[in-house]
Amino acid sequence: MAAPKITLYVDTISPFTYIAYYILRHDEVFKGCDITYVPILLGGLMKKCGNTPPNRIQNKQAWIYNERLRWAELFSVPMTVPLPPDFPVPTVPIMRALCALAAADAADTATSSDPAGATPQKQPRLIKALDALYARYWADAVAIHHPEVLRETLAGLFGADEAERILTQSTTPEIKQALINNTDAAFDSGAFGLPWLVCTTGTGTSDSKKTEAFFGVDHLGRAAHFLGLERPGSGSGSSVASGKGSVSGNGKAEGGAEGWKALL
Structure with a gap:
């Protein structure tokens, strides 16, 4: 049987997308899913939808501040208590760099072959x-939107030379258009904000498989149910959400969490 598929559209500016990303990466509930991460520009998506940015809606900034901490605690997601520096910040250079990395991953997948037949890690x-x-x-409150911090982060991951190559490629017309195309794809799938998940069932023929989209961390339970995934409290299996969590003074989540109880 083919694995259930999830496409998660991401922008680093969104705390709730970070929480959803962390859960998809670490929770046992989603371990058997074929997950694709797609960098988009949340500001561009909101502009296409005619939405008002959350920080311009009276009282919503305070709600975001508290709500991200509640969900981080429920799922033991490391989260800074103070908002990150200058939040909200422009993320165009970051998202273009991520598009450049996604393009490199796609190129490797298209050209790589393993004699042993092993499946390479997707989007490494x-x-x-x-x-x-x-x-x-979102955990350490580092100003990643500063060019020197972005460069330093990429160099620490891939080496200084590769970091420069990534940043140079991120300014090319092809990568700029890739970010636009990704944002358009999210919009065309029905997205109006993030996190936005497009889920396809793993059972049935290619003609009978079903696809639905879900918005928000609070709809991860519905996404899991739609995909036929076993969740704590609804069947066997384990999760990062296996206890009662807390967020410490430095923003580090401690212990487990009861996230799935909130989603059932």
């Missing part, structure tokens, strides 16, 4: 960068 560069950038910004 992109995932490595997302792990680091999300952790630095």
Whole structure:
């Protein structure tokens, strides 16, 4: 049986997308899914939809501040208590760099072959960068939007020469257009904000498989149910959400969490 598929559209500016990304990466519930991460520009998506940015909606910034901490605690996601520096910040250079990494991953997949028939890890560069950038910004409150910090982060992951190549490629017309295309694809799938997940069932023929989209961390339970995934409290299996978590003074989540109880 083919694995259920999930496409998660991401922008590093969104705390709730970080939480969804962390859960998809670490929770046992999603371990059997074929997951694709797609960098987009949240500001561009909101402009296409005619949405008002959350920080311009009275009272919503305070709600975001508290709600991200609640969900981080439930799922033991490391989260800074103070908002990151200058939040919200422009992420265009970051997202273009991530598009460049995604393009490199796609090129490797198209040309690589393993004599032993092993399946290579999907999107290795992109995932490595997302792990680091999300952790630095949302767990450690590091100003990744500063060019020198972005360069330093990429150099620490891939080496100085490769970091320069990535940053140079991120300014090319092809990569700029890739970010636009990704944002358009999210919009065309129905997205109006992030996190946005497009899920396809793993059972049935190619004609009978079903696809649905879900918005928000609070709809991960519905996404899991739609895909037929076993969740704590609804069947066997384990999860990062296996206890009661807390967020410490330095923003590090401690212990487990009861996230799936909130989603059932």
